[in-house]
Amino acid sequence: MALFAVFGIAYSWVHDSGYDGVPAGLLAIVVDVILQPNTINTVTNAIHPDKTSTAWLANNAIDKAWLGGKGMIVAIIAGMIVGWIYTWFMKKGITIKLPEQVPSNVAASFTALVPAAAIITGATVVYAIFSKAWHTTFAEWIYSVIQTPLQHASDGPAGVFIITVIPVFLWFFGVHGSIIVSGIMQPLLLANNADNLALYRAGKLSLANGAHIVTQSFFEQFITVTGAGVTVGLLVFMLVGAKSVQMKTLSKLELGPAMFNINEPILFGIPIVLNPVMILPFILSPVITGFGTYYAIKFGVIPPLNGAYVPWTTPPIISGFIVGGWKVMLWQALMLCVTVGVYWPFAKKYDKILVEQEKATATTAK
Structure with a gap:
């Protein structure tokens, strides 16, 4: 990498x-x-892989x-x-x-x-x-x-705040916030991912052994899953609760992309961008899923993510299982369900506005 x-x-x-x-x-x-070390100070016993020694030194090696x-x-x-x-x-x-x-x-x-x-x-x-x-x-x-201090700084509530609030705040103004934040945070989050993967392979994946909570998988499977703002909750309303033609039509267009964490049709089609009615749930959803998952791992409700890196387009639920097993998969499903309750009242209010606009347009056309 x-x-x-x-x-x-x-x-x-x-x-x-x-x-x-x-x-x-x-x-x-x-x-x-x-600029890297050219020696390896810790050597693993070939017969007993669980044992290591610093009595031997490997020179002229690339770690x-x-x-x-x-x-x-x-x-x-x-x-x-x-x-x-x-x-x-x-x-x-x-x-x-x-x-x-x-x-x-x-x-x-x-x-x-x-x-x-x-x-x-x-x-x-x-x-x-x-x-x-x-x-x-x-x-x-x-x-x-x-790097180590930055990794630890990113692995706390401050790090969660940065990767939950800033991307959607920028998205609200039409700027691709996920890419901007990833450009700064991704090296640290990927390093956290790698640390967790090493612990997982050694059978020592736990917070007590130094596992990280906030990783790249954390960001992609709980902050931007189904798209920035975790807009699956809005999509559910559009599919089953919407009465406006605009929302009904867009729901059919967005259903496929949402399965692969793409939500530009909603961001620019509803739109959420520069829409004051939708800004609160758009920011609140990733904050709830992000901090909810952070404290769920911190207090042992679900295990730390195992460091497996899956493409960001991997469908939700499947991605949750890959990065953490059945417990993380169920937690991811729960978080997605929570977003339905977050978006519903705001989406319902905006749907009424769209219905009135469509009626006015139809009357004018006649």
Whole structure:
């Protein structure tokens, strides 16, 4: 995950600046690996996998943990720095320039040599400084000083508030709040996911052993399930309680997409966007499902989510079972039912407004 991120960030930075992004992406991977530990201090007993020892040391190794959620923050930093430095060299023209007779694909390979030498040398110097001065690596320092505190900060009521309220608040003004918040929170939530998955595989998934409550699965299966605002409650009213032609028609169009957590037809068709009648349930539904699930895990009603990452388009109930078993599946179903009660009175009021508008339109047409 971090390996893809570090390549993609550097590539996008350079590509968006008008240059070939592939060399920068590959350089970012090199830098990411240089900044990581090259030793593994804890070795698992091959005969007894449940036993580990620190008496042995594996040298010149790449620990896969740093290529996943554990190394996400350092990957983001490395990708951005490499992208910026590489672009600076390109803009200043500090590259090896070959005659026009040289084939373009050959010339391109030489273009990256100067920035590559500078970037790799810089990364090696940073590695040496942290190794000699603090007997650690840049990746380990970032993890302990920045990533771990941020993960814990995201794993509490403040984190739940951010991922429940801000996305729907932005959506109300027509801005894709889920993407904006994910851009900031997703690295932390994915890292929390990875930690839970490691505990689950070891048979130690519990809050006492350090499991996280707020993970990427938490966000997608309880905050944005059936779409931002958990609009399944509104859809149920539209299917069984609506009297206006607009709501009845949209309910048929939205039924299929809602099964895969897509709700733009409702957001822009009812609409919920810039609709003062619907803003309260639109914000309240994810707040209830989010905080309800948070405290359900905190007090042991349901177990922590197991860290399995499923595509966000996975239908609800099925996704609940995958990320937590039958208890989480039933809890997810309960939360979806709760949203019906949240949306119903507001949807009913807005439905009456639509009916009156449709009557007025029909009268005018006659």
